[in-house]
Amino acid sequence: MFDDHRPRAHAPVLDDDPDPTGTAGGAAPLRRGPAPRLLVVDDDPSMARLFAHLARCAGAAPTVCQSAGAALARTDLSHHAAALVDVHLPDIMGPALVLQLRAAGLAGPIVAVSADDRGGARSRMLQAGADTWLAKPVAPSTVLAALTRLLAPR
Numbered sequence: 001m002f003d004d005h006r007p008r009a010h011a012p013v014l015d016d017d018p019d020p021t022g023t024a025g026g027a028a029p030l031r032r033g034p035a036p037r038l039l040v041v042d043d044d045p046s047m048a049r050l051f052a053h054l055a056r057c058a059g060a061a062p063t064v065c066q067s068a069g070a071a072l073a074r075t076d077l078s079h080h081a082a083a084l085v086d087v088h089l090p091d092i093m094g095p096a097l098v099l100q101l102r103a104a105g106l107a108g109p110i111v112a113v114s115a116d117d118r119g120g121a122r123s124r125m126l127q128a129g130a131d132t133w134l135a136k137p138v139a140p141s142t143v144l145a146a147l148t149r150l151l152a153p154r
Contacts, residue, residue, distance in 0.1 A: 035061040036081035036151050039106065041071045041097065042113070043089050051084055051113075054140055058147035068092035071101065078105030082150050084143075085130070087114035087121050094121070095128035102129045109150045113138065 038060040042048040048064045055062035063080065065071040068089045083106055087094035098110055112125040115136035122133045134146060 035059055037076075037079055038062050038147065038151065039071060039074075039077070039080045039083040039085075039101075040064045041066075041068060041083065041089065042086040043067060044086070047086070050140065051143065054144045055084070055147060057144055058151055060147065060151050068097040068100075071097070072104065077101060078107065080106055080108060082108040082110065082147075084111045084113060084147070087112055087125060088116060094130075095124045098125060098128040098130050111146055111150065113143075 036059070038055045038058075040048055040051045040055060040062050042051060042064075043066050045066065048066060052062040052064050060081070063074070065074070069091050071077075071083075072092075083101060085094055085097060085101075089097065092100070094112055094114070098112070101110065109131040110129060111132050111134060112122070112130040113134045113136060114121055114125075117135065122135075125133060131150075132146065134143060
């Protein structure tokens with residue numbers, strides 16, 4: 001067998017992802033121009049890695065923040081095509097974060113993700129400006145389909 005000593009591409013291992021920020025690797029579909037940027041805000045590291053991986057599979061370049069404060073501290077929010085936001089974050093609740101992301105210039109679709117709809121969390125997120133809701137547990141294929149649809153060139 002011929003070996004040209006070039007690195008081989010391997011599917012990322014989510015539990016041992018060497019790039020938890022989601023800025024490298026992944027199996028993105030071919031597209032012209034730069035990949036759309038997706039803001040991922042989730043305080044659970046394993047969920048953040050999974051969402052970043054799925055974003056790359058959908059052809060996006062994920063920016064992962066593990067708190068609302070970290071997301072709001074970014075100066076490039078208007079450059080993100082969309083966001084995927086956990087509803088329950090340790091520093092700011094989802095509806096307040098969505099309002100602040102919109103005020104900071106994020107104009108693209110926002111996907112809210114939560115296992116909890118007690119007290120009308122879903123309706124509060126949608127009223128605050130989220131575009132869609134995914135209930136946990138959510139199948140990776142469902143997240144991938146939603147991201148692919150939201151990030152499709154228009």
